[in-house]
Amino acid sequence: MTPPLRSAAPRLVVWLTGVSFAVIGGVLALVFVLLSWQTRAGIVTAAAAELERSQQWFAEIESRRAREWRLQAMTLAENPTLKAAVDTYLTETAAGAPPEELLPTIDQELAKLAEVLDAQALAVVDVDGRVLSAGGPTSPDWRRGQLVPELQHTDATIGAAVVAASRLYLATYVPLTIGADRVGAIVSAVPLDVAYAEGLASGARADVAVVHDGRIVASSSGVPPGLDGARLARQEPFEADGELLVVRRLMAVNATHTYAISSVTQAAAVATAGLTRVFLGVGLVALVLAGLASAWMARLLSRPIARLTTSLAHMTDTRDLRQPLPRDGVILELDALADRFNALRAAVLQAEDESDAAYAGVIGALAAALDARDPYTAGHSQRVASLAVLIAETLGMPGDACETLRLGALLHDVGKIGINDAVLRKTTRLTSEEFDHIKMHPVLGARILQPLEFLRPHIPVVELHHERPDGRGYPHGLVGDAIPLAARIAHVADAFDAMTSARAYRPALPASHALEELRRHAGSDFDARVVEAMIEVWDARLAPVGGVVSIDPLPFRNPSDYISSVRSRAAARDSRLVAS
Amino acid sequence: MRQAPYPIARRLLAALVALAPIGAAAAQDAAPGRITGTVSLASASSRRLATPGAYPGRRVSPVSEREASELRNVVVFVRLSGAQAAPAARVVVRQTDEEFVPHVVAITRGSTVEFPNDDIVFHNVFSLSRAATFDLGRYRKGATRSVTFTRPGIVKVYCHLHSHMSALVRVFDHPHFTVAGGDGRFTLDGLPPGSYEIVAWHERVGEAHTAITVASGSASQVAFSLPLKDP
Secondary structure (H helix, E strand, O other), rough: OOOOOOOOOHHHHHHHHHHHHHHHHHHHHHHHHHHHHHHHHHHHHHHHHHHHHHHHHHHHHHHHHHHHHHHHHHHHHOOOOHHHHHHHHHHHHHHHOOOEEEEEHHHHHHHHHHHHHHOOOOEEOOOOEEEEEEEOOOHHHOOOOOOOOOOOOOOOEEEEEEEEOOEEEEEEEEEEOOOOOOEEEEEEEEEEOHHHHHHHHHOOOOOEEEEOOOOOEEEOOOOOOOOHHHHHHOOOEEEOHHHHHHHEEEEEEEEEEEEEEHHHHHHHHHHHHHHOOOHHHHHHHHHHHHHHHHHHHHHHHHHHHHHHHHHHHHHHHHHHOOOOOOOOOOOHHHOOOOOOOHHHHHHHHHHHHOOOOOOOOHHOOOOOOHHHHHHHOOOHHHHHHHHHHHHHOOOOOEEEHHHHHHHHHHOOOHHHHOHHHHOOOOOOOOOOHHHHHHHHHHHHHHHOOOOOOOHHHHHHHHHHOOOOOOOOOOOOOHHHHHOHHHHHHHHHHHHHHHHHHHHHHHHOOOOOHHHHHHHOOOOOOOOHHHHHHHHHHHHHHHHOOOOOOOOOOOOOOOHHHHHHHHHHHHHOOOOOOOOO | OOHHHOOOOOHHHOOOOOOOOOOOOOOOOOOOOOEEEEEOOOOOOOOOOOOOOOOOOOOOOOHHHHHHHHHHHEEEEEEOOOOOOOOOOOOEEEEOOOOEEEEEEEEEOOOOOEEEEEEOOOOOEEEEOOOEEEEEEOOOOOOEEEOOOOOOOEEEEOOOOOOOOOOEEEEEOOOEEEEEEOEEEEEEEEEOOEEEEEEEOOOOOEEEEEEEEEOOOHHHHHEEOOOOOOO
């Protein structure tokens, strides 16, 4: 198996997903920030305009309210009982006899009217601004006899800021007249305190500050600390504590002004909150889509690559280059890669085949050279190979096995390279030591072929071509079917060619004699079926041509022929594969 | 003399003393003396409105006439410590064009004032004054109600329906009083010889007083300017 990957590098999926996600996310974030910023700026402008409009509107309402307030006070000033009581009191007091019994009447009248009008203070003053009587919750500030300087000798019927008992009041002053004469005034007043500011603030839906002589004397809870009257008097938007505030004057009386202060930032925050939620939602969905798209893209890319990798790993594991890499048909570049790899694979295969063939050629040449060492054995290996193939074909052996047999038979005596020439060429009878030496050649041959992977299928033919069915063969003394058929065929073919070839110590036996000899030893020395097949081969194939064994299929005469035969065999096997 | 109780508008302050010698009466011992003189208003009252207030004025008479008629609202009298018998009278104060006419009357104790209604609207005459507290109720054009004043003092009279209307009734327990004429002249007759404090009084401006000696059968002259300047 291919060893597991040791690389710490992130997977392609991670790369692709990460990069595209980061890019899309970054773009989204940038768009979000820009849009949000621009929208916020727009909303701030709109909110400022809206606030100014509503403040202006409220200021108008306030001035109308003040006017109505004054009209109410004017109506009060026409109250005949009140006027008669006040005038009578003042006239008689001036004449030296204050009619104290009238005061409760006046007090009660004022208290009643104050309650009806919901006035904080309803007072009657004489023309000198001296308090005669007062009603309402804050009447203790309006003590009888107290002088309110601002109300002295004034013709004003408009609002006035007055100080009664050192509290600042907003007063509506209406003269009490009898005929063409002013006898005093009725004053409806409200203290300019925090409650007043809070009341206005809830109406204006803004914060309210009351400024007197340039100093803030009362303000609702939301007014930022550290403000001064001058800043408010400019009525321009300004920043405080990071908030943009707009200011509008609601009322101006003498040195007393009230201002509405609204936070544009807060108004905008309310408006942008929904927008932010929408942006975040859209952004989230976009990010999820981006993630999915990235993952899909990454899969699209990485899956064919993984498939290629798997194919390569399989090739490596099985050492089989015959299976070409599949084309995915999805990505052009990957298909091109597979094609190039397949071309490379074909070239490697070809080179491998060529080197195999070259090697086999070398071995074959070696075998031929061995044969050539002894004139009596010249051509022996080639003839044995041809003969063995003929026998195998007669026995119905499959083509692949025939080929294995052919090369094995060709190389069957390659082990004789390790046998002394003196022993090999000896024309006299061999000693038992010499014979034991000769008997080593199958094992030697197997040992020579052993390192060559592609020659391994042939080793049994080489190693076992001197085994006998009766177990008296060498080198292992295998019995019967334990000996591969190919080795048994090679044994028969080897023996036949040896007998029909001349030796230094004897002439060649005629084929009939050799066949007789084979038949005689069938079952003991030779496999009976193979001997039968040999006889059939002789009768059907060799006798008609004068007993000459054709060595036509032998590749060793011309190695390139063999190579082309190998190639064609490979091509036949790969016929279903796409050739590059 | 003492300062008027009300401050006065500085802008119009100008003392005017117009003393016009009048033909002297024949001197008679123990015969009652006479005081003649003039009253002038040096300034309009500081209370006088530049604008008529909440409601437009419904006054018919022009402003100049009103200014001149203000002299008719000055009561001149002799301050006496004790009461003297004086005949009761019957005086009429009409309600015309939503005004009491005359605006000021001076009467002896026990006198009766009638308040006939000449207007097409209802009127309701009432007073909260200590000297006479009354409410005559509402009555229509042509009707009249009357009040008999039994205590000396200042009685302010109003209309419950028309808060701009007012009248003043000054009730004396002696006969030595008068109301100045439209030209500011006045005459006090029938005073026994002696020293007197004579007072000119206007409801808004206050009073001015001066000492005068009345000789038997002679006429003394005095001039008042209201309000008085500081000495």
